[in-house]
Amino acid sequence: MKKMLSTKSVARNVKWFAIAAATVLVTASVVPFLAHAQTKYANDTFTLISRNDGGSVDMHVEGRGDHCWATTSDDRGIGISMGDSRCTMMDEGADDEASLRARIEPAKITFRLNGKSYIVNDAATVKSARSLFDPLVRIEEQQSELGRQQRALGEKQRDFGRQQREVKVPVPDMSADFQKVEADAKRLSAQGGTQSELGDLQSEIGDLQSRLGDLQSQAGDVQSKLGDQQSKLGDQQSALGDQQSALGDQSGKTAVDIAGKLRAMLTQAIQSGTAKAE
Secondary structure, eight states, rough: OOOOOOOOOOOSSSSSEEEESSSOOSSSOOOHHHHHHHHHTTEEEEEEESSSSOOOOOEEEESSSOEEEEEETTTTTTEEEETTTEEEEEEESSGGGEEEEEOOOOOOOOEEEEEEEEEEEEHHHHHHHHHHTTTHHHHHHHHHHHHHHHHHHHHHHHHHHHHHHTOOOOOOOOOOHHHHHHHHHHHHHHHHOOOOHHHHHHHHHHHHHHHHHHHHHHHHHHHHHHHHHHHHHHHHHHHHHHHHHHHHHHHHHHHHHHHHHHHHHHHHHHTTOOOEEE
């Protein structure tokens, strides 16, 4: 996979950000789409930080591997990151007593709840907890695909811009006409000119200006057509942006649902003894 993130990224109360690997293929078939998403995150770590005191999660996310993705709830009280082993998330502001901090790895869960640390090694519980993140995995895949489409459109727009700057039209040889105007101007400058002669010179100059204007108009028409194509690409970019925004809103709502279910699951694990105090 192509590495998409190699430097430290700090996100404070972010809505969402996505840095994904290489190219994600999304087909009309839902099954291959989900299979790819589940495979991509099969060995990844999910981190969730949830505050219940009305405060905001002050997210610090770092991704140095192939992929790292994070989201928050609308009220910023929940933060979630997903990614490979080099994707990490911390909360730099939450009171330990007012937060749930859970790290769900492929084979275990480590978490702090109500100021106490626990570990879960039960395979069934780990599997159930990881399945809670499937909706976010699907959202990440969709956002990654939209990002790919936006980058492709951006390349096309830059290409049209280059073509606009380099537009050329055939220019006929007008050197003889310019030489005649120059000669007439020199003659009048040396001998003086009547009103009629000055009018003739002005007419010659006007004809050349008109011909040059026609050439400029032709170039302008070509540039205008390229501009229309750029405008259409801009509309497509805008539509993709709206879809990205909608997915961002969806991820925020999904984060709330995941946090509630995970808190309940881990509380039950403590009560049943599945979660062991560290």
